[in-house]
Amino acid sequence: MLYLIEQCLNGIQLGMLLFLLAAGLTLIFGIMDLVNLAHGSLYMIGAYFAATFAAATSSFITGAALAVAATLVVGMVLEVVAIRRLYGRDHLDHVLATFGLILFFNDLVRWIWGPAGMSLPLPMEMLTAVEVLPGVFYPAFRLVIIAATLVVAVLLYILVMRTRVGMLIRAGASNREMVGALGINIKLLYTLVFGLGAALAGFAGLMQAPILTVQIGMGENILLLAFVVIIIGGIGSIRGAFVAAIIVGVMDTIGRAFLPDLVRTFVSAGAGSSAGPALSSMMVYMLMAIVLVFRPEGLFPATSK
Amino acid sequence: MSGLFTPRNVMVAAVLVLLALMPVYCALTANTFLMSFFTRVLILGMAAISLNLIMGFGGMVSFGHAAYLGIGGYVFGILAKEGVTSGLIQWPAALLICGLFALAVGALSLRTRGVYFIMITLAFSQMAYYIAIALDRYGGDDGMAIQRRSQFGDLVNLNNRTFFYYLCFVLLLATVYLVWRLVNSRFGLVIQGARSNERRMRAIGFPTFRYKLVCFVIAGVICGLAGVLLANFSDFINPSAMNWIRSGDLIVMAVLGGMGTVLGPLIGAVAFLMLEEVLSRFTEFQGLILGPLLLAVALYARGGIDGILMGLRRG
Numbered sequence: 073m074l075y076l077i078e079q080c081l082n083g084i085q086l087g088m089l090l091f092l093l094a095a096g097l098t099l100i101f102g103i104m105d106l107v108n109l110a111h112g113s114l115y116m117i118g119a120y121f122a123a124t125f126a127a128a129t130s131s132f133i134t135g136a137a138l139a140v141a142a143t144l145v146v147g148m149v150l151e152v153v154a155i156r157r158l159y160g161r162d163h164l165d166h167v168l169a170t171f172g173l174i175l176f177f178n179d180l181v182r183w184i185w186g187p188a189g190m191s192l193p194l195p196m197e198m199l200t201a202v203e204v205l206p207g208v209f210y211p212a213f214r215l216v217i218i219a220a221t222l223v224v225a226v227l228l229y230i231l232v233m234r235t236r237v238g239m240l241i242r243a244g245a246s247n248r249e250m251v252g253a254l255g256i257n258i259k260l261l262y263t264l265v266f267g268l269g270a271a272l273a274g275f276a277g278l279m280q281a282p283i284l285t286v287q288i289g290m291g292e293n294i295l296l297l298a299f300v301v302i303i304i305g306g307i308g309s310i311r312g313a314f315v316a317a318i319i320v321g322v323m324d325t326i327g328r329a330f331l332p333d334l335v336r337t338f339v340s341a342g343a344g345s346s347a348g349p350a351l352s353s354m355m356v357y358m359l360m361a362i363v364l365v366f367r368p369e370g371l372f373p374a375t376s377k
Numbered sequence: 378m379s380g381l382f383t384p385r386n387v388m389v390a391a392v393l394v395l396l397a398l399m400p401v402y403c404a405l406t407a408n409t410f411l412m413s414f415f416t417r418v419l420i421l422g423m424a425a426i427s428l429n430l431i432m433g434f435g436g437m438v439s440f441g442h443a444a445y446l447g448i449g450g451y452v453f454g455i456l457a458k459e460g461v462t463s464g465l466i467q468w469p470a471a472l473l474i475c476g477l478f479a480l481a482v483g484a485l486s487l488r489t490r491g492v493y494f495i496m497i498t499l500a501f502s503q504m505a506y507y508i509a510i511a512l513d514r515y516g517g518d519d520g521m522a523i524q525r526r527s528q529f530g531d532l533v534n535l536n537n538r539t540f541f542y543y544l545c546f547v548l549l550l551a552t553v554y555l556v557w558r559l560v561n562s563r564f565g566l567v568i569q570g571a572r573s574n575e576r577r578m579r580a581i582g583f584p585t586f587r588y589k590l591v592c593f594v595i596a597g598v599i600c601g602l603a604g605v606l607l608a609n610f611s612d613f614i615n616p617s618a619m620n621w622i623r624s625g626d627l628i629v630m631a632v633l634g635g636m637g638t639v640l641g642p643l644i645g646a647v648a649f650l651m652l653e654e655v656l657s658r659f660t661e662f663q664g665l666i667l668g669p670l671l672l673a674v675a676l677y678a679r680g681g682i683d684g685i686l687m688g689l690r691r692g
Contacts, residue, residue, distance in 0.1 A: 107492055109625075157676050163492050164438050168632050169675035171625045176668025183662050296503065296621065303496050350511035357500040357507075361485060364497050368489045 077208050079329040080322060085214045087321025088221035092276035093298035094305070094313040095228060096269030102308025103245045103265055106155065107163050109170040111273050111298070112291025113177035118143040118274025119281040119290065120181055123190040132195045139278050140271050147270020151263045159262070178288050189287035192278070217279045224275065225314060232310065241265060245308065297324070300360045306370025316371065320356055327352025385686035389640050392647055396546060400539045412538055413610075418650050419545040420606045423552050425630035425642035427599035432628070433636030434560050435592050436572030437487070440495045441502025442627050444482075445475045445597045447619030448505060449604025454523050454614040455515055464527030464535075471605045472598050478505070479597025483590045502619055509616035520615020527609055535609055545606055549643070552599055557639045559595070568592050633674055635683025644682050 097111050121142045126135025154173070158166055194213055201209040232238040240261055243251045252258040277291065284290065301320050305312025331352045363371065396415065403412040424446055431437040452471035461467060486497040510518050526535040535541050559565045570578045571585040578585050608614045617623070626649070634645020652670075656663040678685060 101492070107495070154672055154676075161675075163495060164432070164628075164632065165675045165679070167438070167440065167495065167625075167628060169672045171629065172668040172671025172675070174668070175664035175671070177664075179662040179664030179668070183665065292622075296499070299496055300500065303493065303500075307492065350507040354504050354507040354511075357504045360500045361497060361504075364489055364493060364500075365485050368493060 074208055075329070077205065078210060079325055081204070081210055081214065081218075082329075083322030083325035084318060085217050085321070086325055087318040088218050088225075089276045089280055090294070090298055090301050090321050091225060091314050091317035092221055092272045092279075093294065094301040094317050095225075095310055096272040097298055098302045098305070098308055098310060098313045099232075099241070099265055100269045101302065103241060104159055104262055106158060107166040107170065108155070108269075109167060109295070110150075110173035110177065111269070112295030113174055114143055114147055114270045114273040115277035115280075115291040115294065116181060116286075116288070117146055117177065118277035119192070119286045120185055120190065121274065122278035122281055123192040123286050124185075126192055132192075132198075135192075136275075136278050140275050143274025143277075144267045144271040147274075148263050148267035150270070151266035155266060156259070156262070174292070181288055187288065189285050191285055192281040194282045213282060220279065224272070228272075228310065237261075237264070297356065300356055302370075303360055304363045304370060306372040309370070309372045312370055312372030320359070323359065324352055324356050327355050383686075384689040385683060388644065388682075388686055392640075392644055396647075400542050404539070409538070412542060414650070414654065416538075416542050416545055416610055417607070418647055419542070419549050420603050420610065421627070421630065421650065422643040422646035423545075423549050423606075424600045424603040425627050425634070425646045426549075426552055426556055426639065427596045427603065428627050429631040429636055429639075429642040430556050430559065430599070431593055431596045432631055433641070434565065434572065435568045435589060437589065437593065438495050438628075439498040439593075439596075440621065440624050440628070441482070441498035441500075441505075442596075442600055443621070443623035444502035444505040444619050445479065445600035446604035446607060446623065447509060447614070447616065448475050448478055449601035450608030450614040450618055451509060451512075451515070452601075453527065453605045453608050454521060455512075457523050457525060457527075458515065458521065462525050462528045464529045464533075467527050468602075468605055472601050475601025475604070476594050476598045479594040480590070483593035483597075487586060487589050487593065499621055499624070502621065502624060506616050506619040506621075509619060516615065518616060520613060520617075523608060523612050523614065526612070527605075541610065545610075548602065548606070552602075553639055553643070555599075559592075560639065564588065564591075629671060633671075633681050635681030637680060638683055641681060641683040648682060 093111060093115060096114075097108060100106050100108050100111075118139055122135050122139035124135075125138040125142070126132050129135055129138070150173075154169070158169055198213040198216060200212050202212050202215055204210045204215070230238075232241060240251065240256055244256075244258060244261055244265075248258060251261075273291075280290075280294075297320060301316045302313055304320065305314070305316030328349050332349065335351065367373075396419065399415045400412060403409070424442065427445075428439065428442045431439055449471045452474050453467045456462075456467045456470060482498065482501045486494055486501065489497055509515075515521050529535070533540070535544070560569070567578065567583050567585070567588045570583070571589060575585050604618070607618070630645040630649045631642040632645070633649050634643065635641030652667065653663060656666055660666070674681065680687065
């Protein structure tokens, strides 16, 4: 039972990280109609920046803040240099171009930071375990991830639903020509949205960095999960992304934790070790396929169109 | 027939002649590396041509085409490990299973459009990838070595490099012929019509879903054949054959060569794999050049190499 609670919390924590990635992806897709495979590269870059800045300033918080800012800048530069030219193109062009960007960023990071990978050590106060329920201890840092992501989610909601910029973003999603005709600098707006998505991805990367190592290609598998999330949630819908992220995160984690035992009870003892995790990864994709077959627009279709 | 010696036809002919004479050159110079390199080019070229049948002509952008490479290879590998070494059983079994997989994937995913289609095909290939990882008996994550290549009786020996190369070459030509006949047939015209305006095709009475599904299955089977060849050639199969990066590579080959023609993806495969190989000689950071190049192709050269050659003709 304790194990189940712990795994549920782990699942929520993974779901929160997925939400950070998926929110950026779904904003970029919903507003600019852009399939960005290179989103995982921004996640990776955020983690590398955080490890570098935290080592330089010997403070996790400062390092993290600098890393988010730096990823924001990288995202905006990327948008101006390359991404901007892809708007209005065929999705296949997006896939090809951003696939190229993945190759580029992987080798750029290898060139700058070397192939070895890095680690991002946590400050002492986050290394303790907190008693979340009587008798249930949980690592403080994972709680920090959940809390910080919730804060970001709320801020994002306020930004998109309650501010003028958010109103413009939503307006841009439903009719970009009209927004442009009303004298809004739509190019700048798009650059900002892409930068925001990049910053969210970078933030997710640096939050995950202390738990896993910082390495090349770290963004690729989680990017696929984030895509699954936005497809399940409905492309363009932040609310859908949030719900789907929690579902996928919990499902993946619970599957990983309990399927191996389940497999072992049915098949031989040795089979569970690798078949279990593989089956749980499969489950997530199966869920996506089922959702797509029965609700091709996702669980929470965006209201535009 | 002044149109016969266009830059594009000359290029295609040059590539085909080059591929046909490669073993002669390799035999003269005893260069086994080039030989195996070009065998891979032929096999992956075949896979790219099959992808282009659905992507270029049918407008169905499948981001999971590498799954068939893996499934074809795994069916062959599993049968070989279980003692079934006859190619006459292995190959049809592999193609059949690839066809069934394509039928299932196509039946579900062709209900969706655009980016959803891209993502659902990706999801199915990821499922195949994870199933392969779960196959503990067949090496799991590490994959497995295949002890014996397919046996076809005494006359045919797949262990002979030159023979294997020409087998791939002949199968590639057969694929090109098949796809060329297909896209120029009534069937192919329906597929292409559905790409440009599906609603209109349905309105004039074509059940486009069925046409597209059949096309999807044909492409899967051809790619499965490429998978069997690849696993035979490398004597090895592992899950990463189905990794989504592989599927991305196939898309790159097809687009780089040019999606408008049957042979474009073959040129793309030659160009992409050679570029990768040459770049790896100069730098270990190939992505720094390859990545921006793909970006440039996506931005400025939609027609790929084929489009550039066509442009030369127009002057």
